[in-house]
Amino acid sequence: MATLLKPADSSSTIPGARPAPWAAAWARTAFRLRLALVVLLMAALLSVVPGFFQFIQARPGHLLADPLLALLPVHDVSVPTFALIYGAIAGTLVYLLPRPNLLLRALWAYWFLQLLRMGTLWLLPLEPPAALVLLRDPVMDRIFEVTTQPIVRDLFFSGHTATMTLLALAVRGRKLRRALLLMTAAVGVLVLVQRVHYSYDVLAAPLFAWLAYWLAGRVCRKKPAGQQASGL
Template structure:
């Protein structure tokens, strides 16, 4: 078994299937990054339902954007540093993330929803600047992509203490987007399931390989 870090990447790069998986995963991720704003524009123009949500009705709405995205981006940074030393784990998480967004395209299509009553807009300092500078997205609801992303990272890391930390971050972000009334409770509760499904599908796609 090769050492972690650069030598692991050199070892993995010698495998043609790894090169294809990495290259296609990156290409799909780029296509999703540039394609999703157009899909969200379509979602935003649709009429949807407002769900009755007893939990949200009891929660006062506050803008928690800075706390939410501090947790999200710190979690992503720490997870990527960890996964950057483990190329096969990195590729599985990359494909899991792409599959999760493909599934989310389907769930958003099948569940047209309007934002919860009392919505306070989430302000993502990076995504809003790069992709949505003038048209905020409010109807990308089922399921919560922010919550699912952190759950997915917790499944992908190989360190027990980091997995526990990311699970705490997942729960915190799930709660914060509810406080912001940016999602329904069902959006947040469904997110871990779809993250797990995406991770499982990526594992099935690539089969059993060494966890480096």
């Protein structure tokens, strides 16, 4: 009778059962160290970001000619822009959370992306396009409300477009990636319609996103010997 009451779905009692992805990942010292390190690096970066963007905003820059931008209309499209961005972030997180190794690489890629963007912003001081319409971010405006004026000189390269590209790179599966790439293209067009970026900023963003994801892959690469399957 006792054997009839024993749960039949306990994978821990089945010989040769594959461990859950998080259990398998957490069992690896390298995974734990890389995860702890990227969390610490994110926190350190967060502590310097407000001051850095204050510096960027206070510094004068160059106004660029942009023939492609001149072909587009000018509108306030903040609502659809951030509906796409936060919808894509939510969907990607739902996909990544059960896949710890992909999530770890995405976190490292995002950290590298922020470093790359801070580097290009420091090297290339620019003035925003003349017809700029302020982009209202319902989340980040509250988190980084550190100046008396909006940040509008954070131009090259487009952080919104690069982040969307990074989300597409982070997932697996043709349909999901295709959907995210279409959303990325839409966000790229919308930030141009809003005139918060030059076309150069948007066109360069996917290249930097790819570089950040590649660098993250180098950091998160598992050693060939003595490593257990990741369970992705």
